[in-house]
Amino acid sequence: MAHFKDSKRTISKERQEFPIRVLHAYPRAYVGWGAHTMLGIEAKKLGMKHAMIVTTGLRGTGIIDEIRGILQYAGVTSDVYTNVTGNPKDHEVMEGYKSVMKSKSDGLISIGGGSTIDCCKGIRLVHSHEGKHIREFEGAFKAIMPNKIPHLSVNTTSGTGSEVSCFCIINHTDEKYKMAIFDPTCTPSMAVDDPLLHQTMPADLTAYTGMDALTHAVEAIASRLQVQAAYGPGLWAIGQIFQNLREASANRNNDRAMEQMVWAELAAGVSFNSAGLGIVHSMAHVLGGLYDSPHGLCNAIGLVDSCRHNLPGCPGRFKIMAEAAGLDVRGLSDYKAGEKFIDAVEELRNELGIYKNFKDLGMRREDLDLCARKALKDICTEGNPIDMGFEDMRRVFATCMEGHAPNNNRK
Numbered sequence: 054m055a056h057f058k059d060s061k062r063t064i065s066k067e068r069q070e071f072p073i074r075v076l077h078a079y080p081r082a083y084v085g086w087g088a089h090t091m092l093g094i095e096a097k098k099l100g101m102k103h104a105m106i107v108t109t110g111l112r113g114t115g116i117i118d119e120i121r122g123i124l125q126y127a128g129v130t131s132d133v134y135t136n137v138t139g140n141p142k143d144h145e146v147m148e149g150y151k152s153v154m155k156s157k158s159d160g161l162i163s164i165g166g167g168s169t170i171d172c173c174k175g176i177r178l179v180h181s182h183e184g185k186h187i188r189e190f191e192g193a194f195k196a197i198m199p200n201k202i203p204h205l206s207v208n209t210t211s212g213t214g215s216e217v218s219c220f221c222i223i224n225h226t227d228e229k230y231k232m233a234i235f236d237p238t239c240t241p242s243m244a245v246d247d248p249l250l251h252q253t254m255p256a257d258l259t260a261y262t263g264m265d266a267l268t269h270a271v272e273a274i275a276s277r278l279q280v281q282a283a284y285g286p287g288l289w290a291i292g293q294i295f296q297n298l299r300e301a302s303a304n305r306n307n308d309r310a311m312e313q314m315v316w317a318e319l320a321a322g323v324s325f326n327s328a329g330l331g332i333v334h335s336m337a338h339v340l341g342g343l344y345d346s347p348h349g350l351c352n353a354i355g356l357v358d359s360c361r362h363n364l365p366g367c368p369g370r371f372k373i374m375a376e377a378a379g380l381d382v383r384g385l386s387d388y389k390a391g392e393k394f395i396d397a398v399e400e401l402r403n404e405l406g407i408y409k410n411f412k413d414l415g416m417r418r419e420d421l422d423l424c425a426r427k428a429l430k431d432i433c434t435e436g437n438p439i440d441m442g443f444e445d446m447r448r449v450f451a452t453c454m455e456g457h458a459p460n461n462n463r464k
């Protein structure tokens with residue numbers, strides 16, 4: 054056995070970069086059909102007497118009215134803050150904070166997808182710091198105060214993972230980019246994932262958010278942080294997404310497919326919560342900030358070309374992703390197996406009818422330099438398995454901008 058002091062003699066590159074990995078906690082969660090009916094009891098257990106519901110409104114679904122009734126039955130009154138939009142904005146967070154103060158709410162309940170959950174996380178941060186502007190929290194570990202009120206996170210989309218993560222992404226509306234806020238205090242007090250609520254998604258949103266979940270799993274496993282405990286849930290999520298996303302998107306009434314997508318998005322969230330993400334998310338954050346583009350769609354477009362760029366950085370991990378996706382890669386080299394996986398991701402995206410490119414989202418050739426510069430600064434770029442320079446980032450952006458014609462996969 055090597056002597057302890059000898060083990061410190063040779064310092065490898067990996068040990069220098071990330072000598073100690075961190076497993077971040079995720080909250081207690083209710084997952085399953087009808088889980089939302091537990092909200093009244095759980096809100097009460099968390100000490101809520103008057104809750105602020107944070108939401109986009111989820112118009113036409115009846116979800117908000119139903120949950121307010123469930124809360125009322127348990128003796129928890131509520132107000133509703135409905136000014137959240139996709140790619141939640143800094144001013145929406147600050148308005149939400151004022152609403153919480155005005156209504157004297159003693160708890161937050163976010164009901165919606167990633168935008169709603171992130172806006173609510175922002176409101177809670179600002180509330181804990183007596184109204185300090187949300188922009189002050191950009192980056193990692195900027196919170197200095199503990200949370201003052203609980204956050205019950207009710208997810209309605211099979212993609213975000215935000216209901217179990219400590220990431221909070223908010224649009225800086227003056228500078229037009231999405232700030233990444235990373236802090237354990239952003240983790241919700243409790244999460245609820247009820248497939249009944251997820252079934253209210255339209256087909257395109259199901260496809261986009263499902264590809265977001267796939268991106269979370271792929272980027273977490275490929276991440277240079279190499280948090281190996283995150284590989285299990287990530288790989289399992291990849292398998293479930295390949296088996297169920299097509300059906301869930303085509304038919305939200307397929308209970309089995311919807312439930313598996315709920316589990317997959319949650320597992321992918323658990324995976325990236327500790328392992329981090331990569332350049333697909335960096336690019337999506339840039340596009341969300343500049344053009345207000347839907348997050349899941351950005352990732353669906355960016356995933357394939359980013360993976361092709363990153364494959365040489367971790368071919369072995371791409372091979373295990375290929376196996377998790379159910380592909381026969383016996384006898385193939387790691388690199389060839391990785392190529393097969395990326396082709397399968399492209400095929401899945403095409404079968405979901407996603408043929409858009411970054412140009413369709415508003416990006417123009419003259420924006421390339423700006424987009425590349427902004428993406429390089431995004432915190433997710435640090436997790437990418439390959440070092441990214443300006444020209445690398447510009448090249449990946451350019452490829453995603455020109456995009457893909459139907460049936461152009463490389464088979």
Ligand SMILES: [Fe+2]
Pocket residue numbers: 213265269334348352
């Ligand atoms: Fe995402």
